[in-house]
Amino acid sequence: MTYLNDAARRGFLKTAAVLGGTAALGVPPLAAGADELPPSDIAVTTVKDTPSNSGAKLTVERRGPIVLFGLNRPDVQNRVDPDTFKELAEAYYNYDHDPSLRAAVLFGHGDNFSRGIDIDGFRSLGGKPPISEATAINPLATTPGPRLTKPLVVAVHGDTWNMGHELLLVADIRVASADTRFAQDENTHGRFPGGGSTVRFVREAGWGNAMRYILTGDHWSAEEAHRMGEVQIVAADAKAALETAIQLANKIANCAPLGIKTTLASAHLAIDPAEQEALFKLTAQYRELFQTHDFLEGRRAEIEGRRPVYEGK
Template sequence: MVDVAPSVTSKVTVKRRGQIVLIGINRPNIQNRIDPETYLGLAKAYYQYEHDSSLRAAVLFGHGDNFSRGIDVDAFQALATSEQPLLTDAEIIDPLPKAKGLSKPLVVVVHGDTWNMGHELHLVADIRIAAADTRFGQDENTHGRFPGGGATVRFVREAGWANAMRFMLTGDHWSAEEAFRMGVVQKIAPTAEQALEAGIEMATKIAACGPLGIKATLASAHQAVDLSEAEALSKLETQYRALYKSEDFKEGRKAEAEGRPPIYQGR
């Protein structure tokens, strides 16, 4: 049994276990949707991990029945339609970085609903483990938005153009088995508990390796991919904010509230 009991107050939990750290998304009452406070909490947890020389690997997971259903749209809407930056604290590392933010390994463990920003948090990781019940989704286009957290870059790179577009352009969801087929997940475990155990085991193996060699391996690999992606990633925030101001976005929110199919006009 993995002891990761969450705090009743913190939206992000941080628990050290030897040379690894467990970082948990802790909003199970709202399917672990990410609001600005949760996003900032993750950014601070990543910074603490990066700058603690005694920590050698991190595991990101979700408390409750789901990893995360993605962005808390209502909580982010005011921020997205303003010109205010989300992250202003100096002691942060963006969990959806415009370039790779961590120099040390990140293992992600997902289960249940893993949608939109939840899936994009998963794509940033170096190694990914899913419970058999995981339901992935990148369905922003059905709501008048688009995948603005990096899926348009990372999902395409990891799964291949047509595999990624097949799900992003239709909004269809997919299974852990399908994610494994596309190479986006490296291991499937029968249950969420066993998936987390597998993630901790993987992180423990990484932590036992030479830390300088691990960092050099990651740095070398990132040199091969980051420069070619940097321009596309740098434009995501502007593109995302523009869609939040569109009539189609407003129609998507209205249709969702009224329980009807949206009628988009392309403006």
């Protein structure tokens, strides 16, 4: 773990171009000689020149008072494995505890934001989040413990499925590229949406809209997501989506930070009490489903490329 100085950031942007990340999306670096904030409490993962060997599943880049988090497993469509989940949880915690940072942006490197959970990686954990609450914030906010008290903006593009969609739903402001393909299709694979969409998707889109997609497994477009109210802005492409998210984060960062935190805390009082009981039960429900015949059948069918045969047991 190192802190991004000028040279490190230039290396990050060079590598990001290879990955299809921030540089490839056309997001400019800070001007030469621009002031850097001191590293404070937040550490970042330095992306190496050879992405496949870097081991950096999450990139972190400070830009003055904002920070960019990039899901960085483009070779597997940014599926979130336990290591990535843990790194993101720790990055959220560090961001929340760094007084020099005022807003954050989450995005995905490569062609997709995220196709969701790395199911084999999480299966070995029995569905339990692989984090320590003492130094982490659950990115899905589905367990008791600390949560983000600062703003999070998410920019999505390409495939944004399942856990990828649920990471979006946790955000305070959501931007989607016009090419985004959303899905919450766990039920077609013998699973269920265990990362919060059964609560947050219903809240954002309404019961009928959410059930229309959760129960059938059908995918939907950025335009449909905007119609349902779960994304606030549809941008022309991935480049524009990320640029828009960064612009929004910078606007937030220009506001009084205590006012922003108080605004979020007040707004959460309106929704948290009604939601937390349902959210906090998800881990146990997911763990129980992992043991069923239909879950195993769904996984076997995916691997074998055939239609699953479910028996309700």
